[in-house]
Amino acid sequence: MDRLVAIMARLRDPATGCEWDCAQDFATIAPYTIEEAYEVADAIARGDMADLKDELGDLLLQVIFHSRMAEESGLFALSDVATAISDKMERRHPHIFGGAAEGGHYLWEKIKADERAAKGEASTLDGVAIGLPALLRAEKLQKRAARTGFDWPDAAGPRAKVIEEIAEIDAADIDQREEEVGDLLFSVVNWARHLGVDPEAALRVANAKFEARFKAMEAEAGESFASLDLDAKEALWQAVKRHAG
Structure with a gap:
């Protein structure tokens, strides 16, 4: 760890460091941080532990990069980051580190709510990061709202809402479609949540399935694929689906 911290300090040295690294700030590095987190998730999904080791290193570098920039500005250092998360983990597990009689997810959420209140976050929905994937x-947001009792009792409610939102898209003017499609996606997430399905993970699976089948279509048709009419492409698609099972 000390070696990696020293490497980042060297890269950020304004006199002898890397021009690209020196030119970065929190905003320009943030997209790379998000990308590296997704690459970690991808390695886990593929079960590639060697790649996971590399991707975790890339993600760790992002933490060190941000911490180094903060230290240069006199804000905080990597040691402060480690201390803060250590304090938080101990505070949120009083049954492990503080001698509390009980713990579990309920207590974790209560402690988080108390922390938000201490920060002046009045709404149940405060603190849900805007930069998260939509x-x-x-x-x-839905899970936070559900803690207050604002939720459907079962999956039938959000399923009916999905159908309702589709009808609203059909009836919408062109300038209303974006909003109505957003409402539909929000409702689909709600339905998935009630079915016990992680919508982000489900969409990743769907993306991977589409990618694999489309590439199989291209391989089957060869260079003529783009020139095929839609009926021929659909026939290829169905054949690939049958082969894939």
Whole structure:
């Protein structure tokens, strides 16, 4: 760890460091941080532990990069980041570290709510990061709202809402379609949540399935694929689906 911290300090040295690294700030590095987190998730999904080791290193570098920039500005250092998360984990597990009689998910959520209140976050929905992927943020907003009792009792409610939103898209003017499609996606996330399905993970699976089948279509048709009419492409698609099982 000390070696990696020293490497980042060297890269950020304004006199002898890397021009690209020196030119970065929190905003320009943030997209890379998000990308590296997704690459970690991808390695886990593929079960590639060697790649996971590399991707975790890339993600760790992001933490060190941000911490180094903060230290240069006199804000905090990597040691402060480690201390803060250590304090938080101990505070949120009083049954492990503090001698509390009980713990579990309920206590974890109560402690988090108390922390938000201490920060002056009055709403149940405060603190759900805007930068999260939209599907994930929708799910988190819904879960927060559900803690107050604002939720469907079962999956039938959100399923009916999905059908209702589809009808509203059909009836919408062009300038209303974006909003109505957003409402539909939000409702689908809600339905998935009630079915016990992670919508972000489900969409990743669907993306991977589409990608694999489309590539199989291209391989089957060869260079003529793009020139095929839609009926021929659909026939190829159905054949690939049957082969894939």
